[in-house]
Amino acid sequence: MGSSKAVVCALAFVLLLAAETAAGASCDATALSPCVGAIMLGGAVTPGCCARLKAQQGCLCQYARNPSYAGYVGSPRAQGVVQACGLPKPKENI
Incomplete structure (x- = not known):
């Protein structure tokens, strides 16, 4: 059951990324889909x-x-x- 929850969470994350695309044309959050496995599942x-x-x-x-x-x-x-990608940490309260 735990792996099915992870899949559901990963799919929800991708859907959220797709919604962001509609909200901001210059930032395409769906482009981050190759990172879903690492972020959501620890891959x-x-x-x-x-x-x-x-x-x-x-x-x-x-x-x-x-x-x-x-x-x-x-x-x-x-x-x-x-x-791991060598980028600075994003700040939430900018």
Whole structure:
């Protein structure tokens, strides 16, 4: 049952990312989908994930301020992914 909850959470995260795309044309949160496994399930951080994070780096603080994403962005796994990709930690209260 635990793995099905993880899949549901991962799918919910992807749907939230899709909703962000409609809200902000310059920031495409769906581009971060290669990072879902690492953030939601603790999987390996892939080069594709890091490339997408770097491309969206200017949007990370916006995502951190968004109440729909703040919990994901501030999670220990997400912070680990950001660190593994060599990016600065997004600040939620900018």
